[in-house]
Amino acid sequence: HQPAQHEAQTAIFAHRGSKSNRPENTLASFQEAIRVQSDGIELDVHLSADNQLIVIHDEKVDRTTNAKGLVRKLTLADIKKLDAGSWFSPGFANEKIPTLNEVLTLLTEQNFTGSLNIEIKTDKYHYPDIEKLLSHQMTSQNWQFSYLYSSFNLSSLAIIHKLEQTTELAYLTYNHKKDVILGNKQDFITSIHPKKTYAFDNPNQTMSNPKPIRLWTINNSLEMQIAYQENVEAIITDHPEKALQLRDKFNK
Numbered sequence: 001h002q003p004a005q006h007e008a009q010t011a012i013f014a015h016r017g018s019k020s021n022r023p024e025n026t027l028a029s030f031q032e033a034i035r036v037q038s039d040g041i042e043l044d045v046h047l048s049a050d051n052q053l054i055v056i057h058d059e060k061v062d063r064t065t066n067a068k069g070l071v072r073k074l075t076l077a078d079i080k081k082l083d084a085g086s087w088f089s090p091g092f093a094n095e096k097i098p099t100l101n102e103v104l105t106l107l108t109e110q111n112f113t114g115s116l117n118i119e120i121k122t123d124k125y126h127y128p129d130i131e132k133l134l135s136h137q138m139t140s141q142n143w144q145f146s147y148l149y150s151s152f153n154l155s156s157l158a159i160i161h162k163l164e165q166t167t168e169l170a171y172l173t174y175n176h177k178k179d180v181i182l183g184n185k186q187d188f189i190t191s192i193h194p195k196k197t198y199a200f201d202n203p204n205q206t207m208s209n210p211k212p213i214r215l216w217t218i219n220n221s222l223e224m225q226i227a228y229q230e231n232v233e234a235i236i237t238d239h240p241e242k243a244l245q246l247r248d249k250f251n252k
């Protein structure tokens, strides 16, 4: 059949925002991703003790704030007291951990018209009802941007599919062919997000994959060029500005 990797150029998704030069998963990071005109923005969601959708990568606040503890044991009020920028650089001391709602507001205010990739972080701990809360939030309005969900946890995506039948669902995988095959086989899965080495080890399968492929996390120029050559749907990168500049050169 038709290779899914498309005619349009590879899209650039900013990983946790513009992670290389801003504290990851903060409004500053998303703002920068918008400023450089990223085609997409990836973020990670967890649930707080009071069932708020929180944008952070880890289950714990330890690595990216001035405090310690599991997100699911903290209330939104506790989380809002934390400094989510100083660990990265003292100039970002005022950055807070955002809620998903705050990110959606920023994207709307900034007239973002790209694609928002919401990664549901249920691979280590499955937050009860996170899919229902997410879906409720995302379907509460008509956004001017498009969005898709991704997860390493296939059951989260199956639950979301029951709630939102037409939303794009991406299966996150490591470099295992069997996982890519599984994602291709599942009807409710619309795209595959493999670890980058999958594409380097399996260029032919990547280029002819029946479902669109977005690779993570592509950060150096050589890897970016391989991804552009393989014409994958998108790359997810910590360096969106560099990736966009390189894509311009590549297409000349």
Ligand code: G3P
Pocket: 015, 042, 044, 057, 119, 150, 172, 193, 216, 236
């Ligand atoms: O969604 C791509 C990538 O973010 C998956 O891994 O650990 O950075 O969330 P991680």
Ligand code: MG
Pocket: 042, 043, 044, 119
């Ligand atoms: Mg992620």
